[in-house]
Structure formats: structure tokens, C-alpha cells
Amino acid sequence: MQTQKGKLELGREYPTPDEESAIQAIEQMTRQQVEHNYQVGERLARRDAHAKHHGCVKGEFIIEPNLPEEMKVGVFKESGKKFTACIRFSNASGNAVKPDTKGDGRGMAVKLFDVEGEKLLEDEKKTQDFVMVNHPVFLIRNLQDYVEFFAAIIAAKGSLPFKFFFPGLNLLNWRWQEFMIATSIQRKKVINPLAIQYWSMTPYKFGDRAIKFSAKPSANNIFDKKISNSPNYLREAMVEYLKSQEASFDFLIQFQTDAERMPIEDSSIEWKSPFHKVATIKIPPQSFDSPEQMEFCENLSYNPWHCLQEHQPLGGANRARKQIYESISQLRHELNNVPKVEPNEEEFSALFGSK
Numbered sequence: 258m259q260t261q262k263g264k265l266e267l268g269r270e271y272p273t274p275d276e277e278s279a280i281q282a283i284e285q286m287t288r289q290q291v292e293h294n295y296q297v298g299e300r301l302a303r304r305d306a307h308a309k310h311h312g313c314v315k316g317e318f319i320i321e322p323n324l325p326e327e328m329k330v331g332v333f334k335e336s337g338k339k340f341t342a343c344i345r346f347s348n349a350s351g352n353a354v355k356p357d358t359k360g361d362g363r364g365m366a367v368k369l370f371d372v373e374g375e376k377l378l379e380d381e382k383k384t385q386d387f388v389m390v391n392h393p394v395f396l397i398r399n400l401q402d403y404v405e406f407f408a409a410i411i412a413a414k415g416s417l418p419f420k421f422f423f424p425g426l427n428l429l430n431w432r433w434q435e436f437m438i439a440t441s442i443q444r445k446k447v448i449n450p451l452a453i454q455y456w457s458m459t460p461y462k463f464g465d466r467a468i469k470f471s472a473k474p475s476a477n478n479i480f481d482k483k484i485s486n487s488p489n490y491l492r493e494a495m496v497e498y499l500k501s502q503e504a505s506f507d508f509l510i511q512f513q514t515d516a517e518r519m520p521i522e523d524s525s526i527e528w529k530s531p532f533h534k535v536a537t538i539k540i541p542p543q544s545f546d547s548p549e550q551m552e553f554c555e556n557l558s559y560n561p562w563h564c565l566q567e568h569q570p571l572g573g574a575n576r577a578r579k580q581i582y583e584s585i586s587q588l589r590h591e592l593n594n595v596p597k598v599e600p601n602e603e604e605f606s607a608l609f610g611s612k
């Protein structure tokens with residue numbers, strides 16, 4: 258491991274002694290929220306975050322030909338290799354009926370099938386997930402803050418949690434940076450989920466180095482600029498586009514090159530290092546919004562820890578996600594009385610294979 262002039266080391270995690278209790282508190286609050294929504298709602302237990310999907314689509318994840326040796330790591334080790342991918346596009350809110358016209362983050366979760374190698378979780382043995390949102394940084398600096406944030410979100414009932422950003426009269430306690438991140442996410446105008454860039458926000462291992470990753474729409478995608486007032490306009494825009502056209506994304510990585518300015522533990526700080534293209538995501542024309550396809554999408558489980566050892570998630574937010582995503586996915590599958598199983602490429606392609 259390379260050592261920096263400062264006290265932090267590249268690629269190294271710095272867990273805090275109190276984080277286990279913060280993770281327990283977040284897990285407990287999240288489970289309560291899922292149970293509460295299930296009781297008062299339509300008796301379908303949904304994800305506590307990113308509850309509404311615009312759909313899952315079938316794509317191809319093609320590793321760049323002629324990658325330099327330093328980038329031939331994990332799923333990227335074989336240049337030119339093609340993986341089938343199931344890609345879920347979503348709104349960030351835990352409210353599945355919030356109209357798309359309201360400001361929100363937007364998610365893109367990519368699941369690769371038939372990935373060989375040592376996996377970090379037991380529940381999915383052959384998949385690799387890349388989970389992203391349409392902003393480069395996360396609005397929470399550490400897990401203690403996340404506990405306060407979550408409590409404020411519940412109290413705010415779907416509005417911006419001002420109590421978290423401005424807790425009391427002491428200006429020194431105001432969280433201006435977090436407020437700016439939240440409002441810039443809310444204000445983004447999205448014409449189509451296939452037209453915007455997504456980022457991992459949090460860091461991951463890339464062999465013995467650390468990276469963040471991003472999916473950027475290719476310059477060839479051409480979108481109608483109109484935004485309708487429909488509550489589901491994002492799904493409708495995807496359906497319309499994929500009737501006749503292919504969408505593609507460049508999949509990019511950036512290395513951590515300075516441990517102080519590009520920290521592992523604080524994901525609210527944007528890393529400033531060049532991005533390198535390591536794969537292309539191709540989404541061919543298709544239809545993806547039948548009731549069976551939507552149900553398949555609902556019952557999937559994405560988890561940043563569904564990954565090869567070489568791509569291990571790093572930093573506090575990711576350490577919390579290991580336990581929480583697993584717990585919430587278990588809970589919603591139990592409440593919905595559906596099996597929580599690893600999807601396989603054959604069943605996915607049978608359902609999503611044709612136009």
C-alpha cells in the first residue's frame with residue numbers, strides 16, 4: 258500500500274468505534290419504516306429507498322478491448338468479454354407513488370450474470386452489482402449523521418428534512434454542504450433515465466487500489482427534450498425510446514490518487530481524478546413494462562456487496578449497506594411471501610429477451 262505525505266493511506270478504511278451502534282440504529286429504523294408502509298399501504302412491502310422503478314431492462318456489459326494491464330481486474334480482467342446485464346432504473350424516494358414530476362434522485366442498478374470468482378456474499382454466487390445514483394456525491398458524511406438524517410426524513414414525511422440541515426439556532430451546526438447537495442439533486446431536470454449520468458458516490462476496491470465508478474450516456478443517444486406532466490413520465494419516455502432505438506452508456510472508473518483530498522470515509526467529497534472507460538453498456542430496443550416484467554423487477558435484490566472480492570465496497574456508508582440491504586430485502590420478501598432467490602440469466606432472458 259502506497260503511503261501519502263499526510264496521515265491517511267490510499268485505499269485504506271478508517272472505521273469509527275461507535276459505528277456498529279449507528280448501523281444497528283439505521284437498520285432498526287429502516288425495518289420499522291418498511292413495516293409501517295406495508296401496514297398503511299397496499300400490502301406490498303417495497304424497498305425503503307428507490308421504491309419506484311421505471312423498469313428493468315436487458316443490456317449487454319462489454320469490457321473494453323485492449324484495456325491496459327492495471328485495469329484488467331475482477332470482471333474487467335478479460336478484454337472484449339460480454340456479460341448479460343439486468344438494469345433497474347428507479348426514483349430514490351421510498352414512496353412508490355410519488356410522481357416523477359417531483360424532484361428526486363434517480364437510480365441505475367446494474368446486475369451482471371454469470372460472473373466467475375470469489376464473491377463476498379453468500380446469497381448471490383454468480384452476479385456482480387454496480388449500484389449508482391445521478392449525482393457524484395452522497396449527502397451524508399458519516400453514519401452518525403445518517404441516523405439523524407433518517408429520523409428527520411421520517412418526521413418530514415417526504416419533504417426535505419430541514420431539521421437535519423438546520424438543527425437549531427447555532428449556525429455552526431448548520432449543514433450547508435449537505436443542504437446544497439440535496440437541493441441540487443432535487444432540482445435536476447431529467448428528460449429520460451437513459452439520458453443522464455450516474456455515479457457510485459461511494460468507493461470500491463479495484464484489486465489493491467480504490468476507485469469510484471460512473472455510467473455516462475453515450476453521445477449517440479438522441480432524446481426528445483419534451484417533459485410531460487404524467488406522474489410516470491420517466492417510464493413512458495423509456496418505453497417510447499426503446500421501441501425503436503438502442504441506448505448505450507460508457508462505464509467509467511476513476512482511481513483514488515490522493516488519500517486526503519479523495520477520502521474513502523466521507524462520500525460527500527467529490528473525487529477529482531480522470532475517468533477511464535472500461536466497458537460499454539448497450540441496451541437494445543425492447544419492451545420491458547409488462548406486469549410480469551415489473552414484478553420480476555420488484556422482487557430483485559441489488560446490493561453493492563453482491564460483488565467479486567476484487568471490487569469490495571469501501572467506506573462507512575458501504576459498510577452499513579452490507580447489513581442493511583440484506584436485512585431489508587429479506588424483510589420485504591418475507592412480508593410479500595415471495596422467495597428471495599438469485600436470478601439466473603436463462604429465466605431473465607426468457608422474460609426480457611424479445612421486443
Ligand code: HEM
Binds near residue numbers: 345456578586
Ligand atoms: C448508509 C447509507 C445507505 C443506506 C442505509 C441505504 C439504504 C438502502 C436500502 C434499504 C435500499 C433497499 C434495499 C432492498 O430492499 O433491496 C436501498 C436501495 C438503493 N440504494 Fe441505498 N442506501 C445507502 C446509501 C446509498 C448510496 C451511497 C447510494 C449511491 C449509489 C445508494 C443507491 C441505492 C440504489 C440505486 C438503490 C436501489 C437498488 C435497486 O434498484 O434495487 N444508496 N438503499
